[in-house]
Amino acid sequence: MHSALSRLLAQRALVATLTVSVLTACGDPKPPPTPDPPQVTLTVPEPNAAAPTLKIRVIVSGCDAVSQVAINDRETFIKTVPYTSGSMDFEIAANELKYTKGIAADLALNAKATCSDGRTNVSQPAAATFMPVTKLVRDPDPNGQVVTDFFIAEGGGAGVNFIGCGNPTTGIGTLFRVDAKGQLLKSVEMGLPCSPFTVYTDVNPSTDKRWVWTPGVGAIAVKSDFTISGRTKSTYSLANLSVTENGDAIIADENNNVSRLKHTSNNGATEWNFASPWPLVAPPLKKGSDVLVAFVRQPDVSTATVLQIVVARLGFDAAGEIKDPVSERVILNYNGNFSSPPLASFSPDGSILYLGFPFGSNQSRVQACRVDMDGCEGPALKWTSGNLPVPLQFILPYAAGSRVAAIGAQRVWFLNAETGAIANKDGKSVDASGTLRVIQVQLGRATSSEFYLLNGPARDGALPLEIVAVDSAEKGELFRYEISSSLSCSVDNDNRLWMRIGNDLVQALPLSDYRKVLP
Secondary structure, X not given: OHHHHHHHHHHHHHHHHHHHHHHHHOOOOOOXXXXXXOEEEEEOOOOEEEEOEEEEEEEEEOOOOEEEEEEEEOOEEEEEEOOOOOEEEEEEEHXXXXXXXXXXXXXXXXXXXXXXXXXXXXXXXXXXXXXXEEEEEOOOOOOOXXXXXXXXXXXXXXXXXXXXEEOOOOOOOEEEEEEOOOOEEEEEEOOOOOOOOOEEOOOEOOOOEEEEEEOOOEEEEEEOOOOEEEEOOOOOOEEEEEEOOOOOEEEEEOOOEEEEEOOOOOOOOOOOEEEOOOOEOOOOEEEOOEEEEEEEEOOOOOOOOEEEEEEEEEOEOOOOOEOOOOEEEEEEEEEOOOOOOOEEEEOOOOOEEEEEEEXXXXXXXXXXXXXOOOOOOHHXXXXXXXXXXXXXXXXXXXXXXXXXXXXXXXXXXEEEOOXXXXXXXXXXXXXXXXXXXXXXXXXXXXXXXXXXXXXXXXXXXXXXXXXXXXXXXXXXXXXXXXXXXXXXXEEOOOOOEEEEEOOEEEXXXXXXXXXXXXX
């Protein structure tokens, strides 16, 4: 009996032991290790792009399958892209971005990837600057440049060509014409060198010619077929040039001689010559049948600081010779330094002479003086601007004479040509970025209100690095775009902006499209 009980108890103990062992072995299992999040990379092949779309590259690894990739600018969602595997390229359209910080868009792009099992991760941000444009033209040669450093656009629509001059290996200044694909159409040696300051006038409708001139050197008259029909003498040192209604040029040299050069004068012979005994202060201007010449004069050598601004009106007899005596009018008497005359520029119709004077504490003012009255006082003074807090470098009437640009080294104000009031939005100047300086400006077509600043480093020979666009003074800055190499621009006959961006050529969007997306 004891033996049977012992066996029974032993069996029960074994069952209990096995039960405990089984319970111990079959308790809650340890969770499997959590898979690592996917690895996500977003790169921008061209981090500073002026193009119709912005190209990006996405790589996702660590997913059996990817269910979604979302592209963001910082925390702002842009779009999802149809990513599948490997390295894939996508494009962001101009209208998929927000331009809350202005144009060009300053972006910090990231990609958020979601695996099919729900795991997610976000790439590191990739910085990008995007300037949306209509068209991008690249030379087939990776090192080729579509247009010359500085150029003009001619024609409109699908028929736009580009003219510019360069100094090839021969060292002889050459004029080139290329089409909108960068294909060379025409070229001609000019016989004078090019520079960043070479000027191309509009084609005169009566002669089908334009003047191309380089300050300090000379000028040529060239037809649309690139036939050269007129030029200055090889010994001439050209300071300024303006075009008459019939396509001839009024030229001034660095010795203050003013002449008329016919567009057919192949030997540089001039029609007449006015030798000003005093330094010119503004480019001569043809007004009706007369030519206006502005100069600074010291009326009394014993009073060196008492000076005059004088406008001579050159009239001509039936033989085309200057009438004697030449009519002169003292526009302004002032105290100043003879070697530093005020800045000066005629209005397009020749009725006003704008004068820019420096004042203490690096300030300036602009005066609008009537050229048909003496003294620039009372009714002869149209207006005087308020104080501008910088020295001025240039005064430039534009927009069919309705605005006057007062241009400092870094800051630009737009004055109402009727009142002299500052027309800038909120009265604030349009400025170059950082330490850049205003190197050149580009105007829209003759009657339009567009104005473009081309800004670059403050050193001789520097090319612009930045463009700042203003569609109208009252609306203020429209866009700002800077690159590390160089840029330039021109407007075509339809007033569309074209820009050389490094080696590439781009056509900007219509300016109204940029304005629509700004806050």
